[in-house]
Amino acid sequence: MAYPDLNLLHALDVLLEEGSVVGAARRMHLSPPAMSRTLSRIRETLGDPVFVQAGRKLVPTPRALALREQVRSAVEQATQVLTPSAEVDLKTLERRFNVRANDIFVGLHSGRLLEAMANQMPRAMLRFAPEEDDIDDEALRSGRIDLFISASRQLGPEIRVQSLFTTRFVGIARDDHPIFDEDITPERITRWGHIGVSRRGKFAGPIDTALDALGLRRHVALVVSTPFTALFALQDSDLLLALPSDLAQSAIAAGMRIRPFDLPVPLETVVLTQAWHPRFQADPAHQWLRRTIRELCADAPASP
Numbered sequence: 001m002a003y004p005d006l007n008l009l010h011a012l013d014v015l016l017e018e019g020s021v022v023g024a025a026r027r028m029h030l031s032p033p034a035m036s037r038t039l040s041r042i043r044e045t046l047g048d049p050v051f052v053q054a055g056r057k058l059v060p061t062p063r064a065l066a067l068r069e070q071v072r073s074a075v076e077q078a079t080q081v082l083t084p085s086a087e088v089d090l091k092t093l094e095r096r097f098n099v100r101a102n103d104i105f106v107g108l109h110s111g112r113l114l115e116a117m118a119n120q121m122p123r124a125m126l127r128f129a130p131e132e133d134d135i136d137d138e139a140l141r142s143g144r145i146d147l148f149i150s151a152s153r154q155l156g157p158e159i160r161v162q163s164l165f166t167t168r169f170v171g172i173a174r175d176d177h178p179i180f181d182e183d184i185t186p187e188r189i190t191r192w193g194h195i196g197v198s199r200r201g202k203f204a205g206p207i208d209t210a211l212d213a214l215g216l217r218r219h220v221a222l223v224v225s226t227p228f229t230a231l232f233a234l235q236d237s238d239l240l241l242a243l244p245s246d247l248a249q250s251a252i253a254a255g256m257r258i259r260p261f262d263l264p265v266p267l268e269t270v271v272l273t274q275a276w277h278p279r280f281q282a283d284p285a286h287q288w289l290r291r292t293i294r295e296l297c298a299d300a301p302a303s304p
Helices: 006-018 021-027 032-046 062-081 103-120 136-142 206-213 227-234 245-253 284-299
Strands: 051-054 057-060 096-101 125-129 147-151 160-167 169-174 194-197 220-224 240-244 258-261 270-276
Touching (some): 006 021, 006 032, 021 032, 096 103, 096 284, 103 270, 160 284, 169 227, 169 245, 194 227, 220 227, 240 245, 245 258
Parallel strands (some): 096 125, 096 147, 194 220, 194 240
Antiparallel strands (some): 160 270, 169 240, 169 258
16 A cells, blocks of 8 residues: 655645745745755645646646645644653543552552642542562563562563562561571571561572572472561561561651561662663653652651
């Protein structure tokens, strides 16, 4: 299928306004012969003379006159498509954001994010989408999610990634747990059962790898899908739990009867990032969301 040359549409619009080849050539920065050749191509495309000689002037044919408004409208619409959009009024913008975010971000920053949204983009809606079995960069490419907030990981080469903050894992137990009676060693943390946190039901993680290097193994007695469920289960048991230090301090500030301790095994610091597909790079509402999230994370007090 042959597609029409849209440059001819612009040339026809100028010809209809100027009413002469010379005037149209001057306006389009072409020579008169080049403009005449363009008019010939327009005539061939439309199957109509478009302009005919009347004395020393060119006058439009009835077909050209009938097309005048349609051509003008088409050129205006094309210009709007290719012109940078005007500033968006976020106060009146209706938008729904699907964000796949881990529990560290949701637990620490979702409240302040919703407060900022209520003030600056009140008609928008935020949906925190749960983790699924699909690949994260494919979910971004397909548009199933608009933003992905998680521990840093390898994503597709075109996916944009921005660091938000870092955190480290600490151990947590109820405040009167016997583990605090003596020095906490790798061997001692294996004496009690552990709670694992995994939306996908995984029993093993980095702690198991570190313990295995020491010839030790822990018993994961319970696996739950969120850290908040784990925290409530922890308070009335002898189980131990590993959580990001930011969440642990947040739970203590909320009055939970728990106590953190340094894990006696080496674990890497966790870098939290936000990732998005390039289609949203210049979108004003998405830019606001990314900027606000980064500012919230930067303003949060560092965990001890």
